[in-house]
Amino acid sequence: xxxxxxxxxxxxxxxxxxxxxxxxxxxxxxxxxxxxxxxxxxxxxxxxxxxxxxxxxxxxxxxxxxxxxxxxxxxxxxxxxxxxxxxxxx
Amino acid sequence: xxxxxxxxxxxxxxxxxxxxxxxxxxxxxxxxxxxxxxxxxxxxxxxxxxxxxxxxxxxxxxxxxxxxxxxxxxxxxxxxxxxxxxxxxxxxxxxxxxxxxxxxxxxxxxxxxxxxxxxxxxxxxxxxxxxxxx
Numbered sequence: 329x330x331x332x333x334x335x336x337x338x339x340x341x342x343x344x345x346x347x348x349x350x351x352x353x354x355x356x357x358x359x360x361x362x363x364x365x366x367x368x369x370x371x372x373x374x375x376x377x378x379x380x381x382x383x384x385x386x387x388x389x390x391x392x393x394x395x396x397x398x399x400x401x402x403x404x405x406x407x408x409x410x411x412x413x414x415x416x417x418x
Numbered sequence: 419x420x421x422x423x424x425x426x427x428x429x430x431x432x433x434x435x436x437x438x439x440x441x442x443x444x445x446x447x448x449x450x451x452x453x454x455x456x457x458x459x460x461x462x463x464x465x466x467x468x469x470x471x472x473x474x475x476x477x478x479x480x481x482x483x484x485x486x487x488x489x490x491x492x493x494x495x496x497x498x499x500x501x502x503x504x505x506x507x508x509x510x511x512x513x514x515x516x517x518x519x520x521x522x523x524x525x526x527x528x529x530x531x532x533x534x535x536x537x538x539x540x541x542x543x544x545x546x547x548x549x550x551x552x
Contacts, residue, residue: 342435345436346440364501365501372455373459376435376463379470388479391483401493402489405497
């Protein structure tokens with residue numbers, strides 16, 4: 329088993345299974361904070377998937393996308409929690 | 419030989435991401451889920467990025483991957499603190515079997531100020547005994 333087969337058939341399915349579990353918590357999550365947390369973790373898992381794909385396809389330029397995704401994850405979490413805290417309560 | 423090193427590091431990274439996902443599903447409380455997110459997933463993604471660093475092994479990808487890892491390590495505690503604070507203010511209920519709440523009566527609901535002693539004005543405190551549908 330070569331490295332690329334191992335990454336294709338073991339590592340990527342594990343990451344996809346974890347993404348599906350996180351998506352389940354995103355749909356189910358009882359409070360809106362759970363949804364924000366699971367969205368953040370989903371983007372972080374996406375960074376891992378992009379890193380594995382950059383190994384498989386031998387394209388180092390895919391790491392740029394991972395950097396942008398890390399920025400977007402942080403900004404979205406900060407913005408959503410800010411507006412969650414500031415919004416009018418009943 | 420280098421393939422085995424890459425495989426081992428990627429395996430540990432994927433396992434840590436999987437543990438974070440299982441913890442996110444299984445944990446009984448929003449605050450515990452935040453704790454899972456900010457530790458295990460950051461370590462797992464950092465290990466996967468280290469695997470790509472070992473695979474390419476040139477200066478461009480190494481510096482880029484270390485920038486991503488440094489950014490994740492810096493921003494994960496900040497975002498976890500912010501979302502934990504916001505979820506405490508909007509009154510997300512703690513787990514039923516939680517032993518104690520150190521912040522009870524110290525975060526002020528209207529002014530959003532953290533006091534060091536328990537305030538005795540109960541109308542200004544965050545009530546965590548009931549969870550509203552938010």
